Amino acid sequence: MSTDYNYDEQGQFFPYFILTISALVTLPLSYTLLRPNKDIEDTAPRIKSDFKPIDDALIQGQKRKQWRRERRLKRIITVAAGWLTMALMMYLIAVTKTTAPKIWDPYTILEISRSSTEQQIKKRYRDLSRVFHPDKAIVDESKNQTVEDINDYWVEVTKAFKTLTDEEIRNNYIQYGHPDGKQSFSIGIALPKFIVTDGNGKYVLLVYGLLLGVLLPYVVGKWWYGTQRMTKEKVLLASASNLFREYKENLTDGDVVNALSSGEEYKGVLNGNKEDSGLGKIEKSIIQEDEAGPIVTQKDRQKLESYDGARRKAAALLWAYLGRIRLDGASLDDEKFEAAPLALKLNESFIAITLAFGNVPQLLSAYRISQHLIQAVPPNASPLLQLPHITPQIAKAIEGPDSRKHLIVQEFMAMPEYKRRKLATDQAGVLSPGLYNEAVAVARQLPLLNVEKVFFKVMGERFVTTSSLVQFVVKARVIPPGSASVPEVNELDLEDIDPDEGDLDALLGRKPAKNKKAKPLEGDAAPTADAEKPLQPPLAYAPYFPRDHSPRWHVFLSDSKLGKVAVPPFTMTTFNKPLIDDNGNPTFNMQTFKMQFQAPPQAGNYPFVMHLVCDSYIGMDSKREVVLEVKDSSQAATMVNEEDEISEPEEDSLAGQMNALKTGGVAGLAAPPKRTKKRAPVEESSDEESDTEGEAEDTSETDTDTDSEDEGKGKGK
Numbered sequence: 001m002s003t004d005y006n007y008d009e010q011g012q013f014f015p016y017f018i019l020t021i022s023a024l025v026t027l028p029l030s031y032t033l034l035r036p037n038k039d040i041e042d043t044a045p046r047i048k049s050d051f052k053p054i055d056d057a058l059i060q061g062q063k064r065k066q067w068r069r070e071r072r073l074k075r076i077i078t079v080a081a082g083w084l085t086m087a088l089m090m091y092l093i094a095v096t097k098t099t100a101p102k103i104w105d106p107y108t109i110l111e112i113s114r115s116s117t118e119q120q121i122k123k124r125y126r127d128l129s130r131v132f133h134p135d136k137a138i139v140d141e142s143k144n145q146t147v148e149d150i151n152d153y154w155v156e157v158t159k160a161f162k163t164l165t166d167e168e169i170r171n172n173y174i175q176y177g178h179p180d181g182k183q184s185f186s187i188g189i190a191l192p193k194f195i196v197t198d199g200n201g202k203y204v205l206l207v208y209g210l211l212l213g214v215l216l217p218y219v220v221g222k223w224w225y226g227t228q229r230m231t232k233e234k235v236l237l238a239s240a241s242n243l244f245r246e247y248k249e250n251l252t253d254g255d256v257v258n259a260l261s262s263g264e265e266y267k268g269v270l271n272g273n274k275e276d277s278g279l280g281k282i283e284k285s286i287i288q289e290d291e292a293g294p295i296v297t298q299k300d301r302q303k304l305e306s307y308d309g310a311r312r313k314a315a316a317l318l319w320a321y322l323g324r325i326r327l328d329g330a331s332l333d334d335e336k337f338e339a340a341p342l343a344l345k346l347n348e349s350f351i352a353i354t355l356a357f358g359n360v361p362q363l364l365s366a367y368r369i370s371q372h373l374i375q376a377v378p379p380n381a382s383p384l385l386q387l388p389h390i391t392p393q394i395a396k397a398i399e400g401p402d403s404r405k406h407l408i409v410q411e412f413m414a415m416p417e418y419k420r421r422k423l424a425t426d427q428a429g430v431l432s433p434g435l436y437n438e439a440v441a442v443a444r445q446l447p448l449l450n451v452e453k454v455f456f457k458v459m460g461e462r463f464v465t466t467s468s469l470v471q472f473v474v475k476a477r478v479i480p481p482g483s484a485s486v487p488e489v490n491e492l493d494l495e496d497i498d499p500d501e502g503d504l505d506a507l508l509g510r511k512p513a514k515n516k517k518a519k520p521l522e523g524d525a526a527p528t529a530d531a532e533k534p535l536q537p538p539l540a541y542a543p544y545f546p547r548d549h550s551p552r553w554h555v556f557l558s559d560s561k562l563g564k565v566a567v568p569p570f571t572m573t574t575f576n577k578p579l580i581d582d583n584g585n586p587t588f589n590m591q592t593f594k595m596q597f598q599a600p601p602q603a604g605n606y607p608f609v610m611h612l613v614c615d616s617y618i619g620m621d622s623k624r625e626v627v628l629e630v631k632d633s634s635q636a637a638t639m640v641n642e643e644d645e646i647s648e649p650e651e652d653s654l655a656g657q658m659n660a661l662k663t664g665g666v667a668g669l670a671a672p673p674k675r676t677k678k679r680a681p682v683e684e685s686s687d688e689e690s691d692t693e694g695e696a697e698d699t700s701e702t703d704t705d706t707d708s709e710d711e712g713k714g715k716g717k
Contacts, residue, residue: 015096019089026082029075044536044550047445051388051438053543054326055333062337062546104178106160118165125161132157233349239263243350251362253379254300256350256369257322261307261315263346269338270310278332282316285325295323295378318343322378324544337546344373344547358565360558360611367554370615376544382406383619386446387439388543389431397430398423408619413443413482444482447537447579448620449553451476452590453494454610456628458599460498465633467601471496472567474555474593474612478537478579483586493590535575540616551616555595557608560625566608570595603632 053059107114112124130136137150162169163179173179231240239262246259283304286296296304296319304315317339320327327333351366372378377385382395384407390398399407412420424436431439453475458468473496479486540549556569570593577589600606606628613621 015089015092019086019093022082022085022089026079026086029079029082033075033079042548044548045538047442047538047541049388049438049442049541049543051442051543053324055337056543058330058333058337059544059546061334062341063548065338066341066547106163106173106179109156109160110164121161121164125157128157231349233345233352235346235349236264239265239346240349240353243346244353247350247353247357247362249359249362251354251365253365253368253372254297255303256347256365257318257343257372257379258300258303258315259350260343260346260369261311261318263314263342265342265346266314266339267310269335269342270313274335275310275313278327278329279313279316281329282313282320282327282332285327286316286319286323295319295325314339319378321376321544322372324376340373340376340545341547344370347373355565355568360563360565363556363565364611364613367613367615367621368618371618374540374542374545374549374616375618376542377618383408384412386541386618388442389435389439394424394430397427406619409443409446409617410448410481410619413440440482442541444480445538446480446541446617446620447478447551448481448617449476449591449612449614449622450479451610451612451622451624452489454624454626455496456626457496463631464599464629465631466599466603468599470597470599470628472555472557472595472597472610474595474610476591476593476612477588478575478586478591479588480586483588487588490590496592535578536573537575537579542616549616551614553593554611554613554615555593556611557626558611560607560609567595567597569613599628599630603630603635605629 107116110121110124110128112121116124132150132154134147134151134154137154139145139147139150159179163173164170169179229237231237233240242262242264243259246255246262248255287294287301300319304312304319307315317332317336321336321340327336347366347370351363351370354362354366368379375386377383381392382390382399384390384395384398385392386409395406398412415423420440421433421436424431424439425433451474455473456464457471457473458464459471461468464470475494475496477489537551540551542549550573553572554569555572556565557567558564559566572593575589575591577591578587579589581587608626608628610624610626611621612623
């Protein structure tokens, strides 16, 4: 069997080849462009406010610039070119006449059905021989017939007749599809012949060389190098290395800001002459003092002046952004707003570095800088600056000229209305009544997460035993500052219910446990969720930050004695119950969050400090002391057996009389002494206070959750 290679000389199948290649590239790219974006920033609601900063046009321009980067204009152009190419190829396919190779079929040649008998085949052959046999055929010139055409047709008729009547030839046809046996194998190449002929072969080789030897290695290498030069926080490895060198034990909030300026990403923003352009104006603006105090401390100023190149300008731009300083130049202000999102991303990497060291003060400093970057508020400034229309001068007037600490938003909104309004509107240079109302309206929409209860538990058990898998449960409600008529906490909502044994989704944390009816007298836990679909809080109210950001709450446990992180943070971005009702009012629903870790291998009481940090708002963090009570397995089993003892029924009840009959006693006679249930003592204490930085501090009310006795029985059995 020979093999023949032929080219698409008429260009019949070349469009199919190009259409296939174009579709393989265009369709996946089109899907990535058109699929809905599932980022939480694109699906979260927004806080209602009409406030717009003076530089709102620049801020919105930065958001659009980021959108163009994410959508990647090159990809859009590639998709458009791909669809145009596919449309052109489909047009060529529609207008180009294709001649498909015919399959040799004896029945078609003889014009008979496949069910014809041998007699019918012979009869048809005789009929055709009377007309097309070379000795009898008559050439019909009106049909453009020639002798050669008739002879060729008669050869095909004879071959078809023998195929259906001669056994050997028929076997060849059945086995190989042709009466002559094996035929040559033809491979068609969907390239027009002119491409590889007439001296064009060298150009084809050149194109293949460029595609396979240059373009493909470049694309693969660029992709591989891009993945290897970035950390999981999506910052350059060189930037992460610089941040690592900036870490130190006595880290302050200002030190974190200066450390973020070491990112290599700023060199791409401040390339060329941008490194020095306007630097003197920026530095002069950030060191000017006003009645609210300087933005940059003397220590931070000295550090800034020790830098050079892109880093010095990056640090100056960050301080100008935090101070909300207008630089009187569209290019400088645009660079300022472009530097802030880069700093936030670099800070995520710096948080990971501080977490690796495990020191709590440094970790909290990094978390606080995230809040200040999103709110565009300098360290040690008033948290009231988070509200619209509040300037440093107005915040100082509200707090009082002699005040040594700043008011947090919760404290400001907790004041009586008449006092709050008087402080904000009755003094010279403060808010007008309309602007005051807008600031208060925003404050009443901020998602302040108030912790109601925290405890440890082991799923399905009453006690925490050594080396068991412990759940740290946080029960909290979102109570916006200044909320009125906040309902009291339902004690049933503070319980945590275990899922059923067969509910694998709930056991694995993929959905909340099924609701159960509350039975206060029997101690059943309250439902943990009203909806299985996670619900998002509103986007962070950050009018100066040129990105949409959804708030995140980080919870971690630290060693109360060593000041080290004991259990790494887990992050909460969604809630399991609605935050607002259909009328837009707060629901004050109890939310449940859980984190898991392994209990210590030795029994004892382990004191921890729970830290809850919001990355988007200043002064809304909290901490609480908790104690993990770990029992030895044998001790826990003994306590469970003691608690499982069931008390005897009262003798004067019907159940008591029946029990007396069973045991041989007589009603009215003395019954055996009844055994009562024992309960493990639970000590609870609660204390909440705020530090000088506006950070709410709570003290634990409990340690290890023992639940009620009836609930424990339901869990254990």
